[in-house]
Amino acid sequence: MTTDAYFTDLSGALRAAGVPDEQITATVEDLRAHLAETGADPREEFGPADGFAARLGGLAPAPGEPDERAESWTWTADLFNDRRMLAVHGDQGWEVESLDALGRFVCRRPATATLRWEYRREVIGARRRAKVLAELEPEGWELCGEWLVYGYFKRPRAATTGPAGALEAPPAAPGRWLFLSRRGKAAVAVWLVLVGGATTACFMGTLGTGGLAISIALVSMFSALYTAHLEAAKGREAQSPPAP
Numbered sequence: 001m002t003t004d005a006y007f008t009d010l011s012g013a014l015r016a017a018g019v020p021d022e023q024i025t026a027t028v029e030d031l032r033a034h035l036a037e038t039g040a041d042p043r044e045e046f047g048p049a050d051g052f053a054a055r056l057g058g059l060a061p062a063p064g065e066p067d068e069r070a071e072s073w074t075w076t077a078d079l080f081n082d083r084r085m086l087a088v089h090g091d092q093g094w095e096v097e098s099l100d101a102l103g104r105f106v107c108r109r110p111a112t113a114t115l116r117w118e119y120r121r122e123v124i125g126a127r128r129r130a131k132v133l134a135e136l137e138p139e140g141w142e143l144c145g146e147w148l149v150y151g152y153f154k155r156p157r158a159a160t161t162g163p164a165g166a167l168e169a170p171p172a173a174p175g176r177w178l179f180l181s182r183r184g185k186a187a188v189a190v191w192l193v194l195v196g197g198a199t200t201a202c203f204m205g206t207l208g209t210g211g212l213a214i215s216i217a218l219v220s221m222f223s224a225l226y227t228a229h230l231e232a233a234k235g236r237e238a239q240s241p242p243a244p
Contacts, residue, residue, distance in 0.1 A: 003035065007032065007049075010049040069111035071173055072107070073173050075176070076105065079150075081179055083119070090116060090118055091157075092109075092116075092167070093114040094107040094108070095154065096119065096144045096145060096154055098145050114168075115156045116161075116167050119144075120136075120152075121151070124146070140156075
């Protein structure tokens with residue numbers, strides 16, 4: 001089956017399922033671009049057109065139309081644990097729509113046609129932003145949120161795994177919203193001890209209210225800087241070539 005014939009069948013199946021023409025056109029263009037980069041055969045990459053159309057979601061809402069049955073969930077993790085938990089939750093069909101002012105991941109999962117998502121985190125400071133976007137956007141990565149100097153990117157796993165990127169039976173939403181690593185828990189414990197000591201000194205009269213506020217601010221600042229330093233060091237270690 002030729003590529004054109006495959007996408008003709010796919011478009012017909014999506015149209016028969018009630019997907020708007022605008023959505024069909026955008027979907028086909030994205031898939032064609034992916035095949036142009038990989039050189040793969042569409043049937044081998046995505047599976048039979050009818051089955052792939054069903055996984056893409058004939059009942060999915062058109063762009064711009066909210067799905068009232070969709071689940072919403074907001075959660076957070078420390079910098080040592082965020083990528084691991086994004087991988088776990090993305091595999092459960094949670095799509096990150098944004099990061100809120102507290103750095104929490106605001107997620108959505110549709111009631112039908114659930115896709116698995118993959119994520120990556122990059123440093124996108126002022127000098128690196130344009131370079132990172134230019135490298136990742138052609139590969140289908142979309143910037144879905146920013147926190148401090150980090151940018152979080154997402155793309156549906158179906159773009160690289162075909163039918164395996166669909167999720168037929170999503171698990172229930174997690175009952176937790178905070179996911180800390182061991183180092184994250186240790187950092188929080190140290191922060192609480194230092195802030196607790198400053199608060200006690202304030203009540204004993206050895207440290208005024210202004211001093212308490214300054215102490216908490218300094219502890220928070222140094223905690224954030226130290227955490228970022230450890231994470232950056234971990235990233236450099238992971239990227240360094242193995243010793244001969």
